[in-house]
Amino acid sequence: MEPGFWHSKWDTQQIGFHQNEVNSLLMKYWPRLNLSKLANVSVFVPLCGKTLDICFLAELGHNVIGCELNETAVEQFFTENDLSYSRNRVGGLQKFVTEQVSIYQGDLFSLSPETLSGQEEQTIGAFYDRAALIAWPEEMRQDYVQKLAALIPPKSVGLLVTLDYPQEALKGPPFAVSNDWIMTNMAEFFEVEILSCEDVLSENPRFIKKEVPWLTESVYRLVRKG
Numbered sequence: 398m399e400p401g402f403w404h405s406k407w408d409t410q411q412i413g414f415h416q417n418e419v420n421s422l423l424m425k426y427w428p429r430l431n432l433s434k435l436a437n438v439s440v441f442v443p444l445c446g447k448t449l450d451i452c453f454l455a456e457l458g459h460n461v462i463g464c465e466l467n468e469t470a471v472e473q474f475f476t477e478n479d480l481s482y483s484r485n486r487v488g489g490l491q492k493f494v495t496e497q498v499s500i501y502q503g504d505l506f507s508l509s510p511e512t513l514s515g516q517e518e519q520t521i522g523a524f525y526d527r528a529a530l531i532a533w534p535e536e537m538r539q540d541y542v543q544k545l546a547a548l549i550p551p552k553s554v555g556l557l558v559t560l561d562y563p564q565e566a567l568k569g570p571p572f573a574v575s576n577d578w579i580m581t582n583m584a585e586f587f588e589v590e591i592l593s594c595e596d597v598l599s600e601n602p603r604f605i606k607k608e609v610p611w612l613t614e615s616v617y618r619l620v621r622k623g
């Protein structure tokens with residue numbers, strides 16, 4: 398979606414995507430990345446909003462590096478979690494920093510490996526995408542995948558959470574992303590393993606109200622090739 402769409406969602410606090418708890422799939426499947434054996438791995442969280450998943454990852458001991466377009470979202474993340482922070486300008490983005498968490502506020506497409514500090518670039522070894530890939534309409538999705546692949550080093554492992562449903566039944570976001578789309582468009586950059594695919598229609602009143610006939614949520618383990 399274009400930036401204006403998201404800014405207006407945050408301005409009016411129409412943020413139905415935000416969860417007031419840590420994502421249950423993150424808690425269940427993060428151990429499958431086997432990161433506990435690797436010391437000092439930083440996790441990149443694209444399109445992070447103000448998700449509490451950042452806190453979960455930091456509590457596991459990771460440094461977390463987020464990227465979020467909207468300034469209010471980033472300010473709310475820090476104030477709602479009682480975190481003091483500093484901010485400065487880096488390469489056209491604002492960087493909000495507290496212990497273990499840095500969030501680059503601005504367009505993901507303005508973030509480059511050169512914008513990241515040397516230490517961040519060297520320590521990113523993992524990533525987490527929930528409601529980021531599925532936030533893009535199909536015509537912008539491949540550009541996002543390429544950008545994500547450019548920002549994370551080879552061998553980085555990640556967890557990706559997607560939704561799929563008949564797209565004609567509902568206007569996104571979230572957009573439907575099928576297993577076929579992932580295999581066709583992401584396998585160039587990532588080794589892809591599906592960890593789960595569950596029917597989640599009964600837990601999503603918005604989809605039931607719009608008479609969407611089916612809805613699945615999938616979790617993937619990705620490894621950046623190279």
Ligand SMILES: C[S@@+](CC[C@H](N)C(=O)[O-])C[C@H]1O[C@@H](n2cnc3c(N)ncnc32)[C@H](O)[C@@H]1O
Pocket residue numbers: 398400403404414415416443444445446447448464465466467470503504505506527528529532570
């Ligand atoms: C559907 S929300 C998901 C937020 C978060 N991942 C979560 O699980 O709550 C998508 C977020 O991406 C942000 N966003 C959209 N386009 C972006 C861009 N080009 N660069 C950085 N963030 C962007 C939006 O402001 C929004 O907060």
